[in-house]
Amino acid sequence: MTAPIDSITGRYVYFDIEGRPHRVYFEESGAGIPLICLHTAGSDATQFRHLLTDVEIAKQFRVIAFDMPWHGKSLPPVGYHNEEYRLTTDLYDATISAFCDALDLDRPVLMGCSMGGRIVLHMADAHADAFRAVIGIEGSDHQAPWYDRDWLHRPDVHGGEVCAALISGLVAPQSPQEYRWETLWGYLSSGPGIFKGDLHFYRADSDYRDRVARIDTSRCPVYLMTGEYDFSCTPEDTIRTAKKIGIEAVIMEEVGHFPMSENPDQFRKYLMPVLAEIAGR
Amino acid sequence: MLDHLPDIVNANEPLVRRGRFFSCTFLVGIGATDWLIKISNGRVASATSGPHLMQSWQFSIRAPEDAWVAFWEPKPRPGFHDIFAMTKSGTAVIAGDLHPLMANLRYVKEVLESLRNQAADA
Numbered sequence: 001m002t003a004p005i006d007s008i009t010g011r012y013v014y015f016d017i018e019g020r021p022h023r024v025y026f027e028e029s030g031a032g033i034p035l036i037c038l039h040t041a042g043s044d045a046t047q048f049r050h051l052l053t054d055v056e057i058a059k060q061f062r063v064i065a066f067d068m069p070w071h072g073k074s075l076p077p078v079g080y081h082n083e084e085y086r087l088t089t090d091l092y093d094a095t096i097s098a099f100c101d102a103l104d105l106d107r108p109v110l111m112g113c114s115m116g117g118r119i120v121l122h123m124a125d126a127h128a129d130a131f132r133a134v135i136g137i138e139g140s141d142h143q144a145p146w147y148d149r150d151w152l153h154r155p156d157v158h159g160g161e162v163c164a165a166l167i168s169g170l171v172a173p174q175s176p177q178e179y180r181w182e183t184l185w186g187y188l189s190s191g192p193g194i195f196k197g198d199l200h201f202y203r204a205d206s207d208y209r210d211r212v213a214r215i216d217t218s219r220c221p222v223y224l225m226t227g228e229y230d231f232s233c234t235p236e237d238t239i240r241t242a243k244k245i246g247i248e249a250v251i252m253e254e255v256g257h258f259p260m261s262e263n264p265d266q267f268r269k270y271l272m273p274v275l276a277e278i279a280g281r
Numbered sequence: 282m283l284d285h286l287p288d289i290v291n292a293n294e295p296l297v298r299r300g301r302f303f304s305c306t307f308l309v310g311i312g313a314t315d316w317l318i319k320i321s322n323g324r325v326a327s328a329t330s331g332p333h334l335m336q337s338w339q340f341s342i343r344a345p346e347d348a349w350v351a352f353w354e355p356k357p358r359p360g361f362h363d364i365f366a367m368t369k370s371g372t373a374v375i376a377g378d379l380h381p382l383m384a385n386l387r388y389v390k391e392v393l394e395s396l397r398n399q400a401a402d403a
Binding site: 144146147151156157158161162164165166168169170172173174228229231 | 355356357359360362363364365366368369370379380383384386387390
């Protein structure tokens with residue numbers, strides 16, 4: 001064998017979420033402190049492929065990224081064909097908690113982007129002792145909407161095309177074209193109505209503005225990092241949230257809403273000091 | 282400001298191909314000047330500045346001239362790098378029948394952004 005092969009192992013794990021059986025796809029690499037990565041709304045864990053192949057990170061962290069049910073290679077639950085997919089705080093919490101239990105992870109670090117950056121705040125509040133730390137990328141306690149979700153899933157507009165075209169502006173102009181289009185592929189290839197269903201959580205069921213101040217960072221440290229080109233979760237949204245929690249927000253230059261996939265080298269500059277701090281605790 | 286739009290877009294074969302099912306007239310407002318953009322099967326048939334007397338269009342995108350200038354920078358600064366960044370901040374306003382826009386969103390955004398690439402090549 002002479003062709004390059006990524007140092008990633010992909011497998012499927014079976015467990016129940018809110019009483020329903022699921023088969024969830026996850027990828028992992030490295031050894032050490034478990035670091036769970038949560039993808040953005042309407043995409044999948046491919047977004048973390050650069051992190052999963054980072055030799056330095058793999059020395060200290062067991063990096064694990066899973067496709068949420070209905071996303072990527074994780075199937076929707078049996079009976080999905082008569083349902084409207086709608087993610088909620090409770091369902092997202094149940095999914096993450098069940099995944100951690102299924103893999104028997106010991107106080108993992110929980111890192112998520114966008115909607116993943118929102119739920120980590122809930123998890124730090126609701127399950128402070130279950131996590132070593134949480135990292136919210138493009139995360140905040142709330143943000144203002146900027147389009148009507150009904151455009152995302154209707155028969156006379158192609159769902160994948162419109163989702164990708166909408167969010168394309170959230171990628172920074174400086175990000176390499178290769179990674180810009182790889183990031184957009186996640187949206188182009190998403191299942192029908194899945195981005196919209198994720199946004200139910202993001203827009204309608206995760207206003208944490210009155211909750212984040214009570215997060216006990218002595219039990220569960222919180223890190224928030226946002227790209228300067230993100231007009232969805234803006235740097236102002238993140239800074240406001242960080243102030244309430246009592247931490248410093250990291251604002252990343254020349255990246256947008258998808259740091260880990262749109263410009264992995266730039267993201268790495270900001271992430272490595274955070275991971276080093278967590279590993280040193 | 283949009284005089285060269287037909288030449289730029291029509292010379293971009295992948296962009297014309299992506300718009301092959303799209304024919305529409307839309308309005309781009311640059312400050313006080315309205316430009317009517319007529320698209321025919323992915324080609325820009327014409328781009329003409331106003332005043333337009335009794336002309337119909339399906340949707341409009343309007344912003345102040347300095348905002349469009351910032352938008353067309355090769356590497357625009359945050360907030361001026363995307364039409365929705367500009368609408369969220371209130372800098373730009375989109376109106377009219379949004380269906381042809383949303384059904385062909387990548388195409389329309391790339392038509393508008395093609396002037397940015399032109400600046401980068403200059």
